[in-house]
Amino acid sequence: MTISDQLLLMCSAIGGLNGLLLATYFFCHRTDRLTYRLLALLLLMLSVRVLKSVLFYFNPDIGKQILQLGLSACWMIGPVLYCYCQSICRPDASWRGLQWQLTLPFFVVVITGVLWPYHDNPQLWGGLIYRVINYSWLFYIGLTVLLVWRTQQRSGNSLVLTSAKYRPLLLMILSNGLIWSAFYFASYTSYISGALTFSVLLCFSVLTVFYRDKPMPQTTEAYANKKLLPADAGPLISQLEEWMQHRQPYLNADLTMPKLAKQLSWPSSRLSQLLNDNLAQTFPDYVNHWRIQHAKTLMAVEPVMKMQTLAEQSGFNSLSTFYAAFKKFTGITPARYKQSLPDLTSETINPESGTMS
Known part of the structure; x- marks a missing residue:
């Protein structure tokens, strides 16, 4: 084997081998076990598919x-x-509800393999069955995209899919589409292109997660320790309130002060000054204030909405955080607030201050 072939083998196999390691890690993950175990199973299936291609290409x-x-x-x-x-x-998704969706195709795969094994039917597997597998994969990719689109439509918020919860899913859909294309159009490029695509995508995903929370260097502003005068702060507060009301950045569970400042084209230090000195609020309290007001509106419009869904669509990354923030700002639990809604239907959000009136 030449040096170029050795390099090609290493680059194409690295994705499959690391995929197996990641699948083991996600399977043993203790939190959100259903999602992580399905992710582990997905990585396992992709890794086995890719390693088969690598072995066949070189042997x-x-x-x-x-x-x-x-x-x-x-x-x-x-x-x-x-x-x-x-x-x-789907917040109400459970393993019992999803089990049949995996069991049925699994039995089809097993029965096909038993009745028409590859060893005795190479032409069948290389022809009809191979096409069925590819188009079935593409069909499910389309179903997944449709489900994501419907989720976004139900939420009524274009920012919901940018939260940390949905980011791995969107990346996985994109990766599946690219890997499927690489294998399907391999006759025009190279059969090993699918494995190489998987390796590149896996490395890119790991690097993205690794650098996602890396803090950005902060520059020292000339006015960093100077309190903004009321005359200067007034227009900035109006701009901030208008941005929060109409753009609703607080619905993104990953919103941070640098991200909000970047949206406003402000230095982070200016936003920090405005909140701490002029509005006397911390950034988390300010953002959670808007999230709670949004949650109240959702409860009034859709009183049957589940609390988990309500928390997610209001920008909270967990139900416990939502409960704690709601009680902090209102003094009562969300459930008690729901019960008192007939007496509070006249409450509205003041567009000038974002407070209840």
Whole structure:
């Protein structure tokens, strides 16, 4: 094997091997076990599919059992991707509800492999079954995109999909689309392109997660320690309030002070001064204030909405955080507030200050 072939083998196999390690890690993850276990299963299926391609590319005489295993894993990628999407987009999703969606295609794969094994039917697997697998995978990618689109439509907020909860899902959908395209159009490029695509995407995803929370360097402003005068602060407060009311950046659970300052084209220090000195609020309290007002509006409009969904659509990253913030600002729990809604229907949000009137 030449040096170029060795490098190609390493680059194409690194994604599959690291995918197996990540699948093990996510399977053992203790929080949100359903979502992480489905993600682990999805990575496992992709890794087996990719490693099969790598082995076949560098050794065309590989055993037919390995080829059948790789294609069988590929057959399950679509159903697992769709179930993973449901575990994120549907708060009421449970393993019992998703189980049949995985069990049915799994039995189809097993029965097909038993009745028509690859070893005795290479032309069938290389023709009809291979096409069924590819188009089934594409069909489930389309179903997943449709479910995400419906989730965004139900939320009525274009920013909901930018939260940390949905970011891995969107990246996984994009990755599946690219990997499917790489394998499907391999006859025009190279069969190993699918494995290389998976390796690149996996490395990119890991680097994105690693650098996501890396703090940005802050520059020292000439006015950093000077309190803004009321005459200067007034227009800035109006601009901030108008931005919060109409753009609703607080619905993004990952909103930070630097991100909000960047949206406003302000230095972070100016926003910090405005909140701490002129509005006498911390950034988390200021943002949560808007989130609670939004939650109140949702409860009035959709009183049957579940608390988990209500918290997510109001910008909170967990139900416990939502309960704590709601009680801090209102003095009562969300459930008690819901019960008192008939007496509070006249309350509205003051567009000038964002407070109840």
